[in-house]
Amino acid sequence: MVGADRRRAVGGDGGFFDLRIGEYEAHMSPWQAHYQWMAELLPDGIGTLLDIGCGSGLELDAIFERFPSLRVTGIDLSEKMLDRLVQKHGRRALTVIQDDYFSHPFKSAYFDAVVSFQILHHFHVEKKTPLFSKLYASLKPGGIYLECDYAAKTTEIETLCASECERRRLRDGITPGQFVHFDTPLTLEHEIQAMKAAGFEQVEVVGYLPGDNHTPMIKAVKQAG
Secondary structure, three states, rough: OOEEEEEOOOOOHHHHHOOOOOHHHOOHHHHHHHHHHHHHOOOOOOOEEEEOOOOOHHHHHHHHHHHHOOOEEEEEEHHOOOHHHHHHHHOEEEEEEEEOOOOOOOOOOOEEEEEEEEOOOHHHHHHHHHHHHHHHHHEEEEEEEEEOOOOEHHHHHHHHHHHHHHHHHHHOOOOOOOOOOOEEEEEEOHHHHHHHHHHOOOOEEEEEOOOOOHHHHHHEEEEOO
């Protein structure tokens, strides 16, 4: 397929990022080295990739530069973010889906790689583990999942963030299923535990970029055969 394939599923509220499309790419510009690093870590010869929470495709800019013929599926709630992604890469083998990646069904054993960039630090382990299980199922044997995201330095910080988020939700009358943009990162240990509980046989911390000690790159591998 050449040219973007647009799909809208059941959808959700991407309004938070719709309102910030004008400033989003400038706001995220300090992460250029991380985007490039993620692209460099992808294995040679991959043919299919899933980007969850793809936004306007900042990590995909670097990935497409290295893999110009890669078949990419990007999923995000924000219509305006996806519009921007299609403006940039609409001539690629790109499928964009406006939907919630927690609930959207992905093809089984279809992708060579899955990536996520700074999107999961808003969610508790109870939501992450089922998502990791779904990503695991979507990968071919030998496929990899790359995650670059914030991590809490200590269990105390993880607990404090979670409790403060819950306090504010109760204060403001926010219903349990309603998303709020509040950071609740897990510790690196707990993030890795969630990935292993989801089925990933090999999970490793690739490392940190110089000058950044709070945004690790994690690689999880689905065992081949």
